Amino acid sequence: MRTPLQSKTPTAIWYNDNSPRLRYNGTKPYYYCSGGYSHHGTGTTCQSISGPVLDDTVAEQAMKVLQPASLELSLRAVDNIEQERRELHQHWRQRLERAEYEIDRARRQYDAVEPENRLVARELERQWEASLLEKRKLDEQYDRFQSERPERLSTDQRAAVMSLASDIPALWKAASTSNADRQRLIRHLVDHVMVEVQGESEVVDCTIHWKGSYESQHELTRPVRSYKQMRDYDRMNALITELRNQRWKMEDIAEQLNKEGWRTTRLGRHTPYSVRQFIFRFEQDNQRSPLEIDEWWMHDLARELSVPWGTINGWRRKGWLVTRQVKGLRKLCWIAWADAEELDRLKRLRDYQSGNKPYPAELTTPNPKVSNEN
Numbered sequence: 001m002r003t004p005l006q007s008k009t010p011t012a013i014w015y016n017d018n019s020p021r022l023r024y025n026g027t028k029p030y031y032y033c034s035g036g037y038s039h040h041g042t043g044t045t046c047q048s049i050s051g052p053v054l055d056d057t058v059a060e061q062a063m064k065v066l067q068p069a070s071l072e073l074s075l076r077a078v079d080n081i082e083q084e085r086r087e088l089h090q091h092w093r094q095r096l097e098r099a100e101y102e103i104d105r106a107r108r109q110y111d112a113v114e115p116e117n118r119l120v121a122r123e124l125e126r127q128w129e130a131s132l133l134e135k136r137k138l139d140e141q142y143d144r145f146q147s148e149r150p151e152r153l154s155t156d157q158r159a160a161v162m163s164l165a166s167d168i169p170a171l172w173k174a175a176s177t178s179n180a181d182r183q184r185l186i187r188h189l190v191d192h193v194m195v196e197v198q199g200e201s202e203v204v205d206c207t208i209h210w211k212g213s214y215e216s217q218h219e220l221t222r223p224v225r226s227y228k229q230m231r232d233y234d235r236m237n238a239l240i241t242e243l244r245n246q247r248w249k250m251e252d253i254a255e256q257l258n259k260e261g262w263r264t265t266r267l268g269r270h271t272p273y274s275v276r277q278f279i280f281r282f283e284q285d286n287q288r289s290p291l292e293i294d295e296w297w298m299h300d301l302a303r304e305l306s307v308p309w310g311t312i313n314g315w316r317r318k319g320w321l322v323t324r325q326v327k328g329l330r331k332l333c334w335i336a337w338a339d340a341e342e343l344d345r346l347k348r349l350r351d352y353q354s355g356n357k358p359y360p361a362e363l364t365t366p367n368p369k370v371s372n373e374n
Helices: 035-040 051-112 118-148 155-166 168-173 179-189 233-245 250-259 272-285 298-305 309-318 340-351
Strands: 021-025 028-032 048-050 190-197 203-210 215-221 295-297 322-327 332-337
Touching (some): 051 203, 233 250, 295 298, 298 309
Antiparallel strands (some): 021 028, 190 203, 295 332, 322 332
16 A cells, blocks of 8 residues: 655654654654555554654655755855845945045035134034044944955855855754754655555655656665564574574674674664574474464564553553463563453453543453363
């Protein structure tokens, strides 16, 4: 299913006005399609993708689109600054010309007065001296202005302006650039974004529909819940199995995985712990600790019910689940039993809004485990 994604929060890019929504897993946003709810009544999410994964890709491509315009923007910025300075210098020259005119006018008036008219002569002489003083002040101010802001930019100043104007990614990331500014920029460039997850894998096909009917294709990698969802799970498993058969240490296996570009389900680097987890899950899937009918690993039950693993573990501690322990790779692990009727009870327990009231007993009391023997 191909889905146009959007966000209505100021923390992420808003792509268009269609149906997909934004949720938060803790503090991490992710986009999801709700078509299963609204169109098919399945009660499941069609597909989802980490918010930062998609946002960062669109932003990165937008920066590339703007690169050809960066040189023109830089030159225009330099021209605009120099044009502004030329206008300021012209204003100063007009003030100085006006001051020269006032001095010449005061001198001519003084020269034209009759000598015997001493009072008028003294006043005109005072005005002439005031004009000379004002001209000297303007000359000093203009000299300072010229030293601070010459009419033409220096080589270093031109380079600084061009560097700032051309470094669009830095402006995008700058603290002075608000999320609203980023959203407006993207809206001017992008019409909408379409994504399609390849099955349940970590690989996402992304099509950016730009303004002007141009399209660009991209392949993203999203976080997933289990290694079995990953497209190259079998190859990764074969490599880890081969290295284990050669008696490699866990830290050496992790280093080799990182060197070859393999990533964890959360797109992080491998560690000895993540390798052990991978091996543990593989051994579980190969029934080193077999599940009986209607039994679930705790993580799988959490995914089935769309609740955090901690919620399921909390129910176990309170006795709200039928569980048993098995020996795992490093410790004892819990297996939960839940048939169709029990799953229905757990879903009603999940959806119950208790507030400050206690949970009803019919929601917290496990059904007896049904024997599988005939």
